[in-house]
Amino acid sequence: QTAATEQTTAPATPATPVAPLAPALAKKAKESIPEVKLIGSNKPVDRDADKDAPTIIESESMSGRPERIANFDDHVEIQKGGMTIKADRATYRNLEDEVDASGNMSLQRYGDCYTGDSARMQMDAGLGHIENPIYKLVKNNAQGHANSIDFLSREHSVINQGTYSTCEGLSPDWYLKSDTLNLDTGLDSGVAKKATVYFKDVPILFAPSLSFPLSGARQSGLLPPTFGASSKGGIEFGLPYYYNIAPNRDLTIFPKFIARRGLQLGVEGRYLGETYSGETSVEGLLHDQQTNTDRWSIASVHKQKLLPNVDFSWDINAASDDDYPSDFSRSITKTAQRLLLREADLVYYGSIWSLGLRVSNYQVLQDLAAPITRPYDRLPQLNFHAEQRDLMGFDWAVDSSLTRFWHPSMVRGDRTVLNPQLSYPIINPGWFITPKVSLHATNYHLENPDPGQPTDLNRVLPTLSIDSGMVFERKANFFGRDLTQTLEPRLFYVRTPYKDQSLFPNFDSATADFNFAQIFSENRFTGSDRIGDSNQITAALISRFIEASGEERLRLAVGQRFYFNTQRVTLPDAAASQSRSDLLLSADGKISKTLSADAALQLSQTDRQSVRANYGLRWQPETGKVLNAEYRFQRDTLEQLDISAQWPLAKRWYGVARSNYSILDKRLVEGVAGFEYRQDCWAFRVIIQRFATATLQSTSAFSFQLELNGLGKFGLGSNPIDVLKKNISGYQSAD
Amino acid sequence: CGFAMRGAVSFPFKSIYVGFGDSSPLGGELKRNIRANGQTVITSSANDAEVILDVLTENREKVILSLNSQGRVREYNLVYTFKFRVRDKTGKEFLEPTEIVLKRNITFNESQVLAKEAEEAVLYRDMQTDLVQQILRRLAVLNMS
Numbered sequence: 001q002t003a004a005t006e007q008t009t010a011p012a013t014p015a016t017p018v019a020p021l022a023p024a025l026a027k028k029a030k031e032s033i034p035e036v037k038l039i040g041s042n043k044p045v046d047r048d049a050d051k052d053a054p055t056i057i058e059s060e061s062m063s064g065r066p067e068r069i070a071n072f073d074d075h076v077e078i079q080k081g082g083m084t085i086k087a088d089r090a091t092y093r094n095l096e097d098e099v100d101a102s103g104n105m106s107l108q109r110y111g112d113c114y115t116g117d118s119a120r121m122q123m124d125a126g127l128g129h130i131e132n133p134i135y136k137l138v139k140n141n142a143q144g145h146a147n148s149i150d151f152l153s154r155e156h157s158v159i160n161q162g163t164y165s166t167c168e169g170l171s172p173d174w175y176l177k178s179d180t181l182n183l184d185t186g187l188d189s190g191v192a193k194k195a196t197v198y199f200k201d202v203p204i205l206f207a208p209s210l211s212f213p214l215s216g217a218r219q220s221g222l223l224p225p226t227f228g229a230s231s232k233g234g235i236e237f238g239l240p241y242y243y244n245i246a247p248n249r250d251l252t253i254f255p256k257f258i259a260r261r262g263l264q265l266g267v268e269g270r271y272l273g274e275t276y277s278g279e280t281s282v283e284g285l286l287h288d289q290q291t292n293t294d295r296w297s298i299a300s301v302h303k304q305k306l307l308p309n310v311d312f313s314w315d316i317n318a319a320s321d322d323d324y325p326s327d328f329s330r331s332i333t334k335t336a337q338r339l340l341l342r343e344a345d346l347v348y349y350g351s352i353w354s355l356g357l358r359v360s361n362y363q364v365l366q367d368l369a370a371p372i373t374r375p376y377d378r379l380p381q382l383n384f385h386a387e388q389r390d391l392m393g394f395d396w397a398v399d400s401s402l403t404r405f406w407h408p409s410m411v412r413g414d415r416t417v418l419n420p421q422l423s424y425p426i427i428n429p430g431w432f433i434t435p436k437v438s439l440h441a442t443n444y445h446l447e448n449p450d451p452g453q454p455t456d457l458n459r460v461l462p463t464l465s466i467d468s469g470m471v472f473e474r475k476a477n478f479f480g481r482d483l484t485q486t487l488e489p490r491l492f493y494v495r496t497p498y499k500d501q502s503l504f505p506n507f508d509s510a511t512a513d514f515n516f517a518q519i520f521s522e523n524r525f526t527g528s529d530r531i532g533d534s535n536q537i538t539a540a541l542i543s544r545f546i547e548a549s550g551e552e553r554l555r556l557a558v559g560q561r562f563y564f565n566t567q568r569v570t571l572p573d574a575a576a577s578q579s580r581s582d583l584l585l586s587a588d589g590k591i592s593k594t595l596s597a598d599a600a601l602q603l604s605q606t607d608r609q610s611v612r613a614n615y616g617l618r619w620q621p622e623t624g625k626v627l628n629a630e631y632r633f634q635r636d637t638l639e640q641l642d643i644s645a646q647w648p649l650a651k652r653w654y655g656v657a658r659s660n661y662s663i664l665d666k667r668l669v670e671g672v673a674g675f676e677y678r679q680d681c682w683a684f685r686v687i688i689q690r691f692a693t694a695t696l697q698s699t700s701a702f703s704f705q706l707e708l709n710g711l712g713k714f715g716l717g718s719n720p721i722d723v724l725k726k727n728i729s730g731y732q733s734a735d
Numbered sequence: 736c737g738f739a740m741r742g743a744v745s746f747p748f749k750s751i752y753v754g755f756g757d758s759s760p761l762g763g764e765l766k767r768n769i770r771a772n773g774q775t776v777i778t779s780s781a782n783d784a785e786v787i788l789d790v791l792t793e794n795r796e797k798v799i800l801s802l803n804s805q806g807r808v809r810e811y812n813l814v815y816t817f818k819f820r821v822r823d824k825t826g827k828e829f830l831e832p833t834e835i836v837l838k839r840n841i842t843f844n845e846s847q848v849l850a851k852e853a854e855e856a857v858l859y860r861d862m863q864t865d866l867v868q869q870i871l872r873r874l875a876v877l878n879m880s
Contacts, residue, residue: 335806336806337808338807338845339845339848349758362848364845367805367807369805370807372845372846373845373846375846375848375849378849389767390767429742429743429744430741430742431740470740471741472738472739472741473738473739473740473741474737474738475737487738507849508849508850508852509850510844510847510850510851512850513841513842513854515839515840517839517857517858517860517861518857521857525850526851526853526854527849527850527853546872550869550872550873550874550876551872551873552869612842632801632810634809634810634842637803637809637842638803638809638810640801642801660801660802662803662804664804665803665804667804669801669802669803669804691802691806692802692803692806693806694805694806695804695805697806698806
């Protein structure tokens with residue numbers, strides 16, 4: 001992707017004109033020699049009209065028979081259509097429309113420039129042959145020299161025993177040397193046979209065949225090989241092949257030899273159609289020499305519109321064993337995932353309703369030192385949702401679900417939920433009141449109830465809520481700018497009666513995070529297994545600073561919930577209820593054009609301690625310069641200091657770094673340091689990474705990448721650019 | 736201290752076409768809020784509208800925010816990116832492509848994955864409401880000249 005961007009942003013250098021004749025000389029030549037017009041009329045020069053274009057020859061002297069063979073000497077210039085040949089001497093054969101030129105020969109051919117010892121060109125078809133040329137191509141801004149070049153057709157040429165580079169100048173930083181190099185502008189491809197890539201005159205790669213796209217577009221062929229070494233696999237060598245099946249389908253095959261493990265084979269296919277799209281990757285290793293087992297993983301997503309109002313999708317992930325991602329993946333996004341989802345979804349929707357059928361299950365990649373409770377499978381879940389707004393002022397909605405929860409060891413059963421809601425919103429520009437009533441009806445039929453637990457359980461609970469708020473505004477001045485400041489008080493009352501739910505199973509419920517979205521919801525639990533008893537009021541005050549453009553510049557918020565009753569419904573192992581809820585404070589926005597900050601704090605009113613906190617600061621003085629600092633805290637779970645930056649270090653040098661340090665465990669959770677050096681025609685990137693993969697386990701990864709513009713990226717490990725983007729919020733590629 | 740209750744906001748256009756798919760919840764909520772204003776017509780065809788809201792990007796992304804010392808995710812950042820512009824049918828732009836990015840943090844624990852799924856939906860709905868308000872504010876101050 002970077003390569004493509006570079007090519008589009010780098011302005012295409014126009015073809016350097018071949019050393020022009022002194023204007024006076026040219027004028028003289030025109031006066032002394034009559035124009036030789038052989039065929040056709042004076043049409044404008046056009047690549048497609050070359051056949052009919054006249055051949056114009058100018059020179060200091062001429063001999064021979066113009067109608068058969070003519071010899072020209074001194075400052076010869078032959079032009080036809082998009083081709084111009086200049087040379088000391090030339091012979092023109094009228095019948096074949098063919099030129100032999102030698103001595104300071106230069107050729108301009110459809111914008112490309114060649115200079116060489118001699119050339120034989122068929123002017124009509126643009127075919128020919130040049131000896132000892134130096135060339136410069138408009139497309140891809142490439143240049144080099146060769147023993148000879150054959151022009152096989154207007155679009156296809158072969159560079160024999162030549163070099164190829166996208167660097168400017170006589171001593172390019174990198175070049176490709178090959179036996180033959182087939183350039184086809186029609187197919188947009190370059191194919192080099194017996195190719196060696198030199199970087200700073202040191203050979204870095206030999207390939208029997210190497211192909212690359214001329215314009216950076218996708219194209220079938222071998223991709224640059226990857227080399228590497230890792231602590232878990234030893235030396236690695238990969239040779240990916242890209243197969244561009246069709247504009248909307250492709251396939252990448254990546255065989256990889258891992259010294260200590262064996263030969264791994266990966267295949268990734270992507271497709272996109274009018275009504276469907278998807279991506280599947282499979283990789284595997286038969287008989288891992290370390291574990292003596294077969295190792296593999298699959299990831300597949302697919303979406304399809306089966307009918308105008310029926311959608312189907314799947315998301316399937318699987319791995320051969322618990323350690324597969326940590327043994328083979330160099331990306332923390334993969335190693336951090338210990339639950340692999342397998343899900344299929346069918347949705348049928350109408351104008352105001354939708355009906356969904358889903359099956360889902362998770363594969364758990366266990367870390368024996370910190371085991372994970374396996375989530376329930378939903379085999380299947382049927383969801384129904386319908387809603388209508390503003391029906392004589394009323395909004396109504398119905399949510400219903402029917403789920404069969406399955407678990408190998410815990411209590412299994414079917415759960416039916418019906419949740420109708422009716423509200424009457426009264427909305428005015430300056431204030432609103434929304435009274436709402438809802439009903440939660442739930443039925444359980446348990447397959448293997450615990451001793452003392454009934455097989456069938458029922459619960460019907462009504463909920464009443466009143467949401468209300470006001471909006472005040474004033475003109476304010478903030479750091480010298482005229483802004484609108486709002487003040488938005490909001491009150492939210494909820495009443496739900498208590499019902500003992502201690503015998504109910506917990507299939508999909510948990511206490512929700514306490515945040516500004518949650519304090520205005522009726523139930524303090526997510527999922528449908530617990531309906532919290534409540535008689536409570538939530539008060540919040542939000543103040544926004546809004547620019548004249550309508551952009552929100554800064555937001556300050558404070559909120560708290562007050563309980564009139566003691567909360568009695570709990571989840572198993574849940575903390576005791578509190579008489580007063582936690583206090584929420586948050587502030588986020590842009591302090592100036594370059595500095596933005598956010599802070600969020602959840603304070604427990606019971607023990608006057610913070611429960612959760614986030615403080616972040618970002619300074620982005622200009623493109624390519626970013627500094628982030630963030631402190632994150634979750635009581636008893638997490639305390640981290642996360643600092644990341646992207647900064648130019650010197651001319652052409654860019655540095656990136658991230659340190660995510662756990663203060664709680666006194667351990668580096670993730671550390672990244674990288675450097676990027678950019679030249680006009682290449683870039684070099686080094687990334688050193690270290691991240692935790694399991695209890696007391698870390699993976700260190702080293703990756704580098706040498707990107708030769710117009711040829712490809714050579715490197716090992718995960719794509720450093722992806723690593724940077726993921727790690728440094730606000731990261732921008734330097735160009 | 737200078738605060739006054741917000742008065743009626745009128746849009747500087749008579750009719751608008753909102754370029755969302757029929758099943759888009761964001762589009763539904765935005766249309767409802769424009770309609771609540773009472774003075775602006777939402778047309779069903781782009782050709783009949785004085786202004787056209789083009790949706791350029793609507794993207795939801797879930798990014799790992801923090802990992803515990805075992806390398807497991809403990810917080811995700813939900814990022815809702817919306818990019819739009821406002822033009823008329825001749826292509827004249829009243830609002831250049833504008834991006835609004837909203838983020839919410841959510842704690843994560845493997846044993847609560849099903850509950851977290853529902854909680855994510857709540858946070859996205861909250862962001863959607865927030866987003867609608869931010870879009871309305873931009874629409875209210877469109878420069879129509």
